[in-house]
Amino acid sequence: MRNATSMLGVLLVAFFIVVAICAPFLAPPSYGDPYQIPRSGWSVTPQPPSAQNPFGTTEGQYDIYYGVVWGTRTAFRVGLIVIGFALTIGMTIGTLAAYFGGWIDELLMRITDIFLAFPFLVGVIVLVTILGPGLNHVMLAMIIFYWMTFARLIRGSILQVKENQYVMAAVALGAPGYGIISRHLIPNSIYPIIIQVSMDMATVPLLAAALSFLGLGAPVGYADWGQLVAFSRNWIISSNGGNPFQFWYTIFFPGITIVLYALGWNLLGDTLRDILDPKMLI
C-alpha cells in the first residue's frame, strides 16, 4: 500500500464487505424477511439510542442499527447488479464499436448518444414510474441509463490501444478477431474501467439511496440507507423548542454510513488509479 489514504480506502471497503457478510450475526433478523427493518412500536417520534436500539429508532420506530447493517447488503447488491449489467452492456457495445469502426461504430455511438441525452435521474424516475416502484425496477432503470459511461470509456480506450504496433503484430501472427480483443485490446484498456467501477460502487448506491429518499425505491421499512435518511427528513432540526438537534441520531448514523461507504470506494478508486498505471507495474 502506498500511503495512509489508500490504506484507509481499503480498510473502509473491507469493513463494509465484512458488515455485509456478517449482517445476520451483527443484527439477527427476528422474523420473516430479513431486509424488513424490525419496529419497536408505532409511535412517530424517534427514540434515542438505548441498549435495545444501539443507534436509536427513527420515525415509525424502525431500528436504525438494523437498517444500517442490512442496508449495507442492499448497497452492495444494488452496486454489483447495476454496475455488473451496465458494464457488460457498455463493454460489449464500446468494444464492438471501437474494434469494427466504420458504420458499426457510428450506429452504436449514436444509440449511446440517444441514451445519454436523457438526464439520468429524470430518465430513471420516468421509467420507474412506468414500471412501478420497487428495488428491482429501480435497478433495471438504472442499468438502462448507466451503461453509456462504460461504453464511451472502453471505446475511447480501445481506439487508443488499437493503434499500438503489438496489435498489428498480433494480426501478423494470425490472431482472429476475438483473440485480438480478448488478449490485447481488453487487457490493455480495462484499467480506466476498473477505476471507474470502483468510483461507481460509491455513486450507484448513493443514486439508489436518492431514489429511495424520493420514495421510488424500496418499499417502506426495507433496509436501505436512502430510506433511513428519508425517514429522518422531518427530524433533522426539531421544531418543538428545546434542543434543535434532539433527534441527531436519525440523520447521523445513516448519513455517516453513506459518507464512509462512498469515501472508501473513492479512496480505493484513487489507489487503483495509482497502482494500475502500467508504468508502475513491476
Added chain:
Amino acid sequence: MKEIEGNVLTEKSKDQKKFQKAEILLEVKNLKKYFPIKAGVFRSTVGWVKAVDDVSFYIKKGETLGLVGESGCGKTTVGQTILRLIEPTGGHVFYNNVDLFKLSKGQMKKYRSKLQMIFQDPYGSLDPRMRVKDIIAEGLKYAGMKNRKERYEKVRDYMQRVGVSPTYMNRFPHEFSGGQRQRIGIARALVLNPELIVADEAVSALDASVQAQVLNLLDDLQQEFHLTYLFIAHNLSVVRHVSDRVVVMYLGKVVEIANKHEIFSDPLHPYTKALLSANPIPDPTVKRKDRIILQGDVPSPANPPSGCRFHTRCWLAQPICAQEEPKLEEVHPGHFVACHFWKNLEDQND
C-alpha cells in the same frame, strides 16, 4: 549456393550468381495503397494520399531485398500491405504463385505463419501486459499448437537461438533493453518457421553497437533457417551490409532496382545518386566534392508532381520529365530504372 563454392570468383560476380537460379518466392505486381483524406463536418473524402502507387518487384528465395527511401516514401506501407496488415487498394502479391490479395481473411490466416514481420519499434510492438513466453508463443497458439507445454518448450528453444536467456521467459517486456526486445520480436516471428520475414526498420530504433549485433543475428538466422528477407530501412550503410538486391523508392514509386553492388557503384537514377551521396563516410579525412544537395522538400503524396515524381528536385530534369512518367525498365540484366535520362547518369558514372 553450393554450386559456387570452391570457385574463385570476385565478390561481385559471386553475389550476382548466387541467386540467378533461385526461384521467385514473392512477386509484387502493381501494388497500390491510397489513403483517403477526410475533411469537413461530414468527413467526406476530398482526396487520396497515394502512399504506394504502382509498385512492382520480386524477391527470390533465400535473398535479402533491401527497400530504401526517405521517410514517407511508402516503404513501410509496402511491407504492411504485402502481409495484408493493411488492405491494399489494388495490385497483386504472389507468394508461391498464390495471389495473397485474392484470399479471404480466413484463407489468409493459413499463410500468416509463413510470412512474418519484425517491427520497427521494439517498445511498441510487444504487448506490455503479456509475459515474454506468451508473446513468443502467441503465434503458435493461433497456428494450432494446442499443448501449452510444447509451446513453451519451443519458446525456450527460440529464445536461446536469438540470444535471450530462457530464464527470462516469465518477465514482462519493459524489463528488457531495446536490443533484447528486438530479439524477442525476432523470436516471435521465427518460432512460426516462416519463409519470408519483412523486417521493417528492424534496427533503426537501436543504437549502433546493438544494431550490428541484431544484424549479425538476422544474418546467422538466415543461414540457419534459409530465410528470405524484405529489409526495409532508410539507413544505406545497413542496407549495404545486409542486402543482396536493393529497391529504391521515392514518393510511392519504385525508381530503381538493382543488385547492391550496382546500386552503390553505378546508380542510374538521379534520386539514388543523391541518396547515396548523402550517406556519411565514416572517415573525417575524406573531403567530399561530389555531394548532391537536393533542393526543396519531398512533395506531398496527396498531390504528387506530374510526370516523373522526382522532376521538381532533379538536376537533370527536362520538360519531358514533367509530362511523361518514365516506365520502370530493365536497362541491364537485373537492373531496373525509371528515368528518362539514365544514360546521362551512366556516362557520368564512368
